[in-house]
Amino acid sequence: MSTLTEVQAKSAPIISQIQNEAVRLATLKLIERCYKRGVEIRITQGFRTTEEQNALYAQGRTTPGPIVTNARGGQSYHNYSLAIDFVLIKGGYNMQYDGDSDGIADWVEVVTEAKALGFAWGGDWKSFKDDPHFEMSFGLSLADLRSGKRPSxxxxxxxxxxxxxxxxxxxxxxxxxxxxxxxxxxxxxxxxxxxxxxxxxxxEKRHAVPAWADKLLSDMKQKNLITSTNDKGYDFSTIAQMMKNAGMLEKTFLDHVAQINKGEHKNESK
The missing domain is CATH 1.20.5 (Single alpha-helices involved in coiled-coils or other helix-helix interfaces)
Known part of the structure; x- marks a missing residue:
C-alpha cells in the first residue's frame, strides 16, 4: 500500500486548480478519509474550462470516443470549480471492487465519505448517472452560475x-x-x-491454622507427634482431625504402631 503522501501527490496537480476553497478542502479530506479506510483514490477531474467542456461534449458526437457528458461549456459544475471526478487507484471504475476486504465495496466507501463532506453524488441522478462525479452546488443552479452568481x-x-x-x-x-x-x-x-x-x-486459608485445630495440634505436640504448631496449615489440621476421629491419635493405637515398628527394626537387625 502506498503512503498517504504518495496517494495525495497523484491528485495534487488537479486539486491545485480548484478555485473554490471549500471544494478544494473537501477534496483533500476525501482522499485522506478514504485512505484511512484502506481505499486509495485519485482525482481525475476538477476545474474544467469552457473549451475543455465543449471538447468533452463533442466526444462521441463529432469526435471519436464514447459519449461521457450531456453538458456543453458552461453547463457543468466543473466549469465553476464546484465538481470533481475520481477513480479507484486499485480497482479502477469497478464499483464492486473491495480491495480492503471489509465487506463493503470501495466505491461505496468513497461515496459515503464524499457525502459526509458535503458533496452530492452523480450516481444519485435519475438520468445519465455519473458515478465518478461529486459536486457542491451551494444551492446554485447552473443557470444561476451562468448568469454570474457564485457561492458567497x-x-x-x-x-x-x-x-x-x-x-x-x-x-x-x-x-x-x-x-x-x-x-x-x-x-x-x-x-x-x-x-x-x-x-x-x-x-492463606490453606496455610493458616484454623481456630478449631489449636487444641488438637497442641495435644499432638505434647505427645511428640509434631514439634511445632506454627507451621501447620489448614490441610494438615484437617488430616490430623480425620486421624483423631479414626482413633489414630489414641495412646493404644500409637503404642501398637510403636511395637510394630520395634518388631520390624529387630527383624532388620538379624
Whole structure:
C-alpha cells in the first residue's frame, strides 16, 4: 500500500486548480478519509474550462470516443470549480471492487465519505448517472452560475467549518472508542484481580491454622507427634482431625504402631 503522501501527490496537480476553497478542502479530506479506510483514490477531474467542456461534449458526437457528458461549456459544475471526478487507484471504475476486504465495496466507501463532506453524488441522478462525479452546488443552479452568481463567502466559510467539524467528530468518536476500550480493560483487570485475590485468600486459608485445630495440634505436640504448631496449615489440621476421629491419635493405637515398628527394626537387625 502506498503512503498517504504518495496517494495525495497523484491528485495534487488537479486539486491545485480548484478555485473554490471549500471544494478544494473537501477534496483533500476525501482522499485522506478514504485512505484511512484502506481505499486509495485519485482525482481525475476538477476545474474544467469552457473549451475543455465543449471538447468533452463533442466526444462521441463529432469526435471519436464514447459519449461521457450531456453538458456543453458552461453547463457543468466543473466549469465553476464546484465538481470533481475520481477513480479507484486499485480497482479502477469497478464499483464492486473491495480491495480492503471489509465487506463493503470501495466505491461505496468513497461515496459515503464524499457525502459526509458535503458533496452530492452523480450516481444519485435519475438520468445519465455519473458515478465518478461529486459536486457542491451551494444551492446554485447552473443557470444561476451562468448568469454570474457564485457561492458567497458566508456559504464557503460555513462549508469549511462543517468539513473541519468532521475531524472533531472523528477525534471525539476515537476518544469514545478509546475510553470504551480502557473501560473494558479496567473491568477485565478488576475481574482478574478479584480472581487472584480469591485464590490468594484460599492459599492463606490453606496455610493458616484454623481456630478449631489449636487444641488438637497442641495435644499432638505434647505427645511428640509434631514439634511445632506454627507451621501447620489448614490441610494438615484437617488430616490430623480425620486421624483423631479414626482413633489414630489414641495412646493404644500409637503404642501398637510403636511395637510394630520395634518388631520390624529387630527383624532388620538379624
Amino acid at each position: 463567502s458566508t456559504q464557503i466559510s460555513k462549508a469549511i467549518s462543517q468539513i473541519n467539524a468532521l475531524d472533531d467528530k472523528e477525534e471525539e468518536r476515537m476518544s469514545e472508542q478509546l475510553e470504551k476500550k480502557l473501560d473494558e480493560f479496567k473491568k477485565a483487570a478488576e475481574a482478574q484481580f478479584t480472581a487472584l485475590d480469591e485464590k490468594f485468600k484460599l492459599l
